[in-house]
């Protein structure tokens with residue numbers, strides 16, 4: 172456990188670049204492992220979650236070589252060519268790594284054991300195992316389909332038509348990855364659109380894919396199985412979910428003026444920025460450009476007077492990981508911020524709805540936690556002074572450190588070590604902007620994080 176304290180202090184200023192996008196980084200390694208030849212990746216996120224996926228791809232027979240600053244070379248084995256791993260695959264804290272790999276491996280005729288940390292071992296895997304079982308995968312799992320578990324893929328998988336029952340890019344992606352090694356056409360219908368990185372990268376790597384979108388936004392994705400995937404250079408853009416932390420910090424710390432460079436603006440990921448602008452945030456998108464098929468920009472953010480808003484439930488998929496940090500912004504807004512459609516937050520690295528509510532309570536922020544909603548009332552009294560339990564959840568840790576930077580009293584999180592799952596260098600990056608973050612127990616000025 173590495174407790175860390177955020178102290179309110181001076182304005183934040185400067186230019187920073189956040190690390191590469193986590194979703195694209197996992198997928199770049201996975202598609203690289205399935206392509207025959209060399210996939211060069213630039214700017215891979217070198218966080219614990221992604222490094223677990225890299226290790227898994229090696230165990231499945233791919234060659235994954237790290238160069239400098241996130242440049243990686245992957246030599247793949249081809250769809251259908253994965254090797255049986257000799258040891259269990261450990262996905263650490265990563266739902267994305269575990270669920271995408273279940274889909275990938277589940278239609279290969281081999282056995283594999285999946286492990287994870289205490290947080291991942293509590294999360295539901297049935298949402299991915301159910302379609303896999305229909306494709307012919309055998310599963311040995313504990314009650315409730317949690318990790319650790321073992322799977323064995325069929326000799327020949329059955330292609331599936333599957334309607335995703337929860338809005339989840341991980342489930343959609345797992346079924347599409349499974350469909351890659353099934354003969355015929357696998358169809359995934361998502362009633363609510365979620366992040367589309369898998370579809371974009373399948374197309375980039377040369378898969379035969381057809382996507383139709385209904386008037387109500389429902390998407391049908393048809394994938395022709397057993398393609399020969401071609402290696403594709405991947406440049407990983409900055410992660411908007413990581414950019415959210417310095418952006419919200421600059422909005423709530425008076426006098427701040429910060430630029431976060433190279434942030435991906437894929438529309439399936441930008442719900443937080445839409446919401447912050449509705450709240451009155453001074454955000455400008457500078458130097459917009461297209462790189463690797465994604466729009467990216469430098470986001471210029473200045474301290475702003477925020478007002479509470481209602482965030483509609485249909486926006487949730489495009490900002491699903493950003494509700495904890497939005498709650499920190501809402502604590503400093505005038506009036507109430509109502510966030511609806513949050514049921515999925517209960518099955519993330521922690522029960523994020525409960526963890527956010529407990530953190531707000533510990534720091535004097537007025538709020539109401541519902542079954543699938545959260546209402547935060549800003550500025551009702553002094554904020555801060557509490558210790559927040561992170562429950563092995565990086566986003567809880569970072570969100571409450573951000574809250575502490577603008578609070579009336581310091582805020583401590585009980586374990587900042589978990590931040591390395593998605594955002595190594597978070598504390599140094601924030602300190603570079605002027606944030607006062609230090610190991611809990613130190614007095615101001617000693618041993619800066």
Ligand SMILES: O=C(O)C1=C[C@@H](OP(=O)(O)O)[C@@H](O)[C@H](O)C1
Pocket residue numbers: 193194195266267338339340341342344366491492515
């Ligand atoms: O597909 C992905 O890369 C992700 C999908 C989301 O999860 P769900 O699919 O469970 O909503 C998100 O929370 C996670 O951080 C990354």
Ligand SMILES: C=C(OP(=O)(O)O)C(=O)O
Pocket residue numbers: 220264265266267268492519520566593
């Ligand atoms: C939910 C998250 O990740 P994962 O599901 O990959 O653990 C996240 O990064 O907030």
